[in-house]
Amino acid sequence: xxxxxxxxxxxxxxxxxxxxxxxxxxxxxxxxxxxxxxxxxxxxxxxxxxxxxxxxxxxxxxxxxxxxxxxxxxxxxxxxxxxxxxxxxxxxxxxxxxxxxxxxxxxxxxxxxxxxxxxxxxxxxxxxxxxxxxxxxxxxxxxxxxxxxxxxxxxxxxxxxxxxxxxxxxxxxxxxxxxxxxxxxxxxxxxxxxxxxxxxxxxxxxxxxxxxxxxxxxxxxxxxxxxxxxxxxxxxxxxxxxxxxxxxxxxxxxxxxxxxxxxxxxxxxxxxxxxxxxxxxxxxxxxxxxxxxxxxxxxxxxxxxxxxxxxxxxxxxxxxxxxxxxxxxxxxxxxxxxxxxxxxxxxxxxxxxxxxxxxxxxxxxxxxxxxxxxxxxxxxxxxxxxxxxxxxxxxxxxxxxxxxxxxxxxxxxxxxxxxxxxxxxxxxxxxxxxxxxxxxxxxxxxxxxxxxxxxxxxxxxxxxxxxxxxxxxxxxxxxxxxxxxxxxxxxxxxxxxxxxxxxxxxxxxxxxxxxxxxxxxxxxxxxxxxxxxxxxxxxxxxxxxxxxxxxxxxxxxxxxxxxxxxxxxxxxxxxxxxxxxxxxxxxxxxxxxxxxxxxxxxxxxxxxxxxxxxxxxxxxxxxxxxxxxxxxxxxxxxxxxxxxxxxxxxxxxxxxxxxxxxxxxxxxxxx
Numbered sequence: 001x002x003x004x005x006x007x008x009x010x011x012x013x014x015x016x017x018x019x020x021x022x023x024x025x026x027x028x029x030x031x032x033x034x035x036x037x038x039x040x041x042x043x044x045x046x047x048x049x050x051x052x053x054x055x056x057x058x059x060x061x062x063x064x065x066x067x068x069x070x071x072x073x074x075x076x077x078x079x080x081x082x083x084x085x086x087x088x089x090x091x092x093x094x095x096x097x098x099x100x101x102x103x104x105x106x107x108x109x110x111x112x113x114x115x116x117x118x119x120x121x122x123x124x125x126x127x128x129x130x131x132x133x134x135x136x137x138x139x140x141x142x143x144x145x146x147x148x149x150x151x152x153x154x155x156x157x158x159x160x161x162x163x164x165x166x167x168x169x170x171x172x173x174x175x176x177x178x179x180x181x182x183x184x185x186x187x188x189x190x191x192x193x194x195x196x197x198x199x200x201x202x203x204x205x206x207x208x209x210x211x212x213x214x215x216x217x218x219x220x221x222x223x224x225x226x227x228x229x230x231x232x233x234x235x236x237x238x239x240x241x242x243x244x245x246x247x248x249x250x251x252x253x254x255x256x257x258x259x260x261x262x263x264x265x266x267x268x269x270x271x272x273x274x275x276x277x278x279x280x281x282x283x284x285x286x287x288x289x290x291x292x293x294x295x296x297x298x299x300x301x302x303x304x305x306x307x308x309x310x311x312x313x314x315x316x317x318x319x320x321x322x323x324x325x326x327x328x329x330x331x332x333x334x335x336x337x338x339x340x341x342x343x344x345x346x347x348x349x350x351x352x353x354x355x356x357x358x359x360x361x362x363x364x365x366x367x368x369x370x371x372x373x374x375x376x377x378x379x380x381x382x383x384x385x386x387x388x389x390x391x392x393x394x395x396x397x398x399x400x401x402x403x404x405x406x407x408x409x410x411x412x413x414x415x416x417x418x419x420x421x422x423x424x425x426x427x428x429x430x431x432x433x434x435x436x437x438x439x440x441x442x443x444x445x446x447x448x449x450x451x452x453x454x455x456x457x458x459x460x461x462x463x464x465x466x467x468x469x470x471x472x473x474x475x476x477x478x479x480x481x482x483x484x485x486x487x488x489x490x491x492x493x494x495x496x497x498x499x500x501x502x503x504x505x506x507x508x509x510x511x512x513x514x515x516x517x518x519x520x521x522x523x524x525x526x527x528x529x530x531x532x533x534x535x536x537x538x539x540x541x542x543x544x545x546x547x548x549x550x551x552x553x554x555x556x557x558x559x560x561x562x563x564x565x566x567x568x569x570x571x572x573x574x575x576x577x578x579x580x581x582x583x584x585x586x587x588x589x590x591x592x593x594x595x596x597x598x599x600x601x602x603x604x605x606x607x608x609x610x611x612x613x614x615x616x617x618x619x620x621x622x623x624x625x626x627x628x629x630x631x632x633x634x635x636x637x638x639x640x641x642x643x644x645x646x647x648x649x650x651x652x653x654x655x656x657x658x659x660x661x662x663x664x665x666x667x668x669x670x671x
Contacts, residue, residue, distance in 0.1 A: 016065035017079050020098050023059050023108060023147050030055035030140035038133035045132050052136035053119040056143060060112035067105045075101070076527050078217060080153050087156070092208070099153035099216060103528040106352060106521075107150040107284060110359045114276035115143045117495035121367050122268040124491040125374060129266075135175060139272065142168035146277040150284055154215045155204045158285075162200065162249070165278045166193045172273075173265040185264035192258040196248015200285075203241035210234055216288055220531050223291045230295040230535055239292050239299035243306075246282030250336050252310045257596055259333055263325040267370030270325060274332040275363035280355050283339045287348050287528070294532035300344050301444065304435065307340025308448040308455075315458035319465075320582065320589040323390045324369045327466050331416065332362060334455055338431050341452055345445065346538040347434030348529045349522035353510045354427035356521075360506045361415040361424055364499035368409035371488040371496065372470060375402060379477055379484035391576040392466065397475035401485035404493050406471045408500040413467050415503040417460035418557035423506030428456060429553045430512065436549055437541045453556055460560025461567070468568035476575050514546060 033051050037044050078101035087094040119139060126135050145164025152158035167190075174186025208214055211222040229235050246252065251259035262273055273279060286293055286303065293300055314333035321327045335358050342351035375398070376389035388394060399406035415424040432452050439446035475482055487493065511517020541549060582590040591597075648654075 014069075016062065016069045017100050018081070019062055020066060020081055020100050020151065021083060022062050023112070023151065024098075024144055026055040026059045026062070027140045027144040027147070031137050031144060034133050034137035034140060038131070038137055042130070042133055045127065048133045048136050049123045049127075052140060053116060053123065055140060056112060056116040056119045059143070059147075060109075060116050063105075063108040063112045066100060067109060070100070070102065070105050077101075078104075078153075080217070091212070094154060094156050094214065096157055097153040098151040100151070101528055102524050102526075103284075103287060103352070104151055106356065106525070107280075108147065110280075110356055111143060111146050111150065111276055114359050114363050114499075115146075115272060117498055118268050118272050118276065118363065118367065121271075121370070121492050121495045122266075124489050125268055125370055126266060131175065135172075135266065138168055138171045138175070139269070142172065142272060142277060146281075149281055153217070155200075155207065155219075156214055158288075159200065159204070162245075162281060163197065165249075165281065166190060166197070169193070169262065169273060169278055172269040173262045175265050175269065179264075182264040185261040188261050189258040192255050193248045196245045196255050199241040199244025199248075201245075203238050203245065206234070206238045206241065210238075219289065220291050223295060224531050224534065227295075227535070231297060232295075235292060236296045236298050239289075239296040240302065242285065242289065242292075243282075243299060243303055246285055246303075246340075247306065248282075249285075250279050250282030250340070251333050252282070252306050252337065252340060253313065256310060256314065256333050257599065260326055260329040260592070263323070263329050267325065267366060267373055270329070271363045271366035271370070274329070274366060275359045279332060279336055280339075280359070283336070283343060283351055283355055286340070286343045287352055290343070290348050290529055290532035291535070293343070294346065294535040297536075300346065300536075301442065302344070304341050304344025304445065304448050307337045307342075307344055308435075308451040309337070310334065311337030311341060311455040312451045312458070313337075315455045315462070317589060317592050318462040319458060320586050321462075322392050322576065323388075324372065324392050324395075324466065324470060325366070325390055327392075327462060328362070328365050328369060331365075331459065331462070334459060335362065335416070337455070338428060338452065341435055341448060342431035345431070345434040345438050345448075346532075346536050347431060348532065349510070349519075349525050350427065350430040350434055352525060353521050354424075354431055356509065357415070357423035357427040357503075357506045360499055360502040361412040364408060364412040364496060364503055365416070367492070367496055367499065368405050368412065371402065371405045371492055372398060374488055374492070375485050376477065378486070379481040383478070383480045383484065388576055392469040393573055393576040393579055394476055395470045396473045396477075396573065397471070398485065399471040400475075401482075402471075402487050404487055405496065408493075408496045409471075410467060411500045411503050413463045414561075415506075417463055417561050418456055418553055419561075420554050421507070423503050425553070425557070426507035426510065426512065429550060430510070432456070432553055433541055433546065433549045434538055436545075437539055453552065456553065457556045457560040457563075460557045461564035464561045464564025465568045468565050469573060473569060473573065476573065478575075514550065 030051050034048055037048055037051075041047070078099045080097050080099055082095045082097040084096050085093065086096040119136070122136070122139065126132055129135060142165060145161045145168060147161070149158055149161025149165060152161060170186045170190040172186075173189050174183045177183045177186070204214060207219060211219055213219060213222060223229070223235075248255045259274075259279065263270055265273075293303065311334045314330045314337065318327050318330040318334065321330060335354070339351045339354050339358070342348070342354060372395070373390055376395070380389050411422070415422040418425045418428050432449055435445050435449040435452060439449060475485075477485065508517075510519055510521035512519060540546075581587070588594065
């Protein structure tokens with residue numbers, strides 16, 4: 001058998017598509033090399049600085065070549081590259097294979113493209129860290145597993161990547177594990193994701209039971225051949241369990257609590273998790289299995305409702321956070337809610353569109369925040385200050401010291417707020433319009449639309465607040481620290497410039513007909529979403545309704561930006577050490593509505609009590625140790641003591657006992 005066998009539903013995979021395995025092999029090689037350097041040559045930072053980003057740039061080049069070939073061929077069916085037979089068990093035969101189609105192409109470009117920029121930024125950001133080689137080894141591994149996730153041709157292969165990114169999130173969030181808070185954050189992310197993963201596993205088992213296949217192409221064909229199952233309990237159950245897995249990976253209610261704590265890791269890790277990799281996995285899974293979700297209207301309503309609720313709920317929390325990374329973290333949770341609102345509505349292309357634009361402006365925001373934190377840490381380290389370098393109350397006026405970072409983060413802020421013409425405006429507007437359109441047949445979607453519109457208002461508000469507190473007004477870092485504030489080096493600013501350009505023009509990939517566009521991304525994804533369209537096709541609004549929706553979205557975004565700026569600029573802001581504690585309702589918002597404390601009281605502590613008192617105290621110590629281990633030892637010792645009583649050490653006694661026994665045996669035999 002060759003290294004891999006190429007097959008496709010339509011034609012053999014020629015040219016660049018046949019090299020898709022390099023997408024996985026290159027970052028995996030980077031992991032091996034950097035991992036070896038972290039053990040044997042931890043100070044070889046020059047080699048690490050080359051290998052870490054280079055393997056991602058090479059992967060991006062392969063991805064671009066594959067996309068260009070797909071663009072020219074426009075295949076209606078996916079290419080399947082079988083690498084080897086993985087699990088041949090009776091009728092279950094799982095190939096370790098890659099599926100190359102239009103959806104996978106979009107994801108591989110985002111992962112390798114934005115991932116490459118984050119790797120380059122990391123060279124400057126992490127250069128002085130003692131764990132530099134280990135950091136890049138984990139980062140390369142993270143991208144490798146994410147590519148397995150989006151390229152896997154079946155649920156089990158996808159699940160390898162699904163679990164792999166969970167492992168890497170644990171390693172990277174808890175990267176500075178000597179600090180207990182960081183280690184706990186890594187464990188929290190790992191455990192919460194395992195809860196959601198149970199749902200994905202149950203959905204996988206149920207799919208095999210009813211469809212007899214776990215290949216995505218096979219599941220799509222099976223579902224298309226059984227339209228009578230639309231709305232059935234089995235399809236609804238499969239998709240609900242699948243969505244449970246999505247709520248874990250993509251941080252939706254109720255499993256969103258791990259993502260804000262992911263800020264414990266290095267800032268580029270936050271950008272990679274929040275923008276380009278892990279949190280998009282749930283949205284991707286829904287689109288990849290869109291034919292099943294289109295057959296389950298109840299599940300689709302649940303997906304859209306949870307998405308709208310998460311978007312609004314997380315946006316309210318972002319209103320009163322002061323850690324610059326925490327604001328962006330809750331922003332990510334909220335924007336992911338928008339994506340689920342889109343795919344739950346049936347606007348699958350709109351959900352993917354927002355996934356792409358969000359990758360641009362959210363990576364820019366996180367890396368920009370990293371640039372700010374880099375400068376603040378440098379200033380505080382130089383003056384031996386112990387102030388929190390991530391607290392926006394300790395910033396202010398940074399635009400004078402960091403003009404590039406200010407301008408580029410300003411672009412990202414306008415994009416996420418839905419400023420007309422920028423990338424986020426088009427993708428967010430398309431999701432809101434889809435929800436409004438579906439409200440015509442299911443009125444509850446009007447409620448979801450209203451929640452999404454309110455979340456958009458709050459998003460613009462807290463982002464304007466972040467920019468105002470960080471870059472505008474008087475500087476609050478301290479007179480001694482102010483002299484040490486400076487712009488980041490160009491190896492960090494360069495990736496920001498690229499992301500700034502993408503945030504400006506990224507909406508062009510799916511411009512609507514309203515502005516003379518051809519909805520390019522939507523047409524590009526049609527071969528993937530066409531099976532779902534057989535069961536449900538969303539009719540987008542047109543004419544005056546579309547103009548009204550666009551106008552409402554623009555007005556809401558501009559109102560939120562103005563409101564956030566005025567509310568923050570007119571309020572006297574003092575450094576964190578001088579700030580009064582929050583009171584009233586804002587205290588609850590600042591403490592994230594005490595959801596973590598509620599989970600701790602209702603779930604964590606009872607489980608700890610059961611583990612320590614019942615499982616350890618009663619079962620382990622009482623039954624296992626007491627009855628089984630120690631009990632068997634006592635029994636053996638007791639039998640030994642009885643036997644020792646028969647050992648007198650006198651030969652005559654032994655002879656007598658031998659004769660008595662022999663006579664007894666003879667009596668039994670004869671008699």
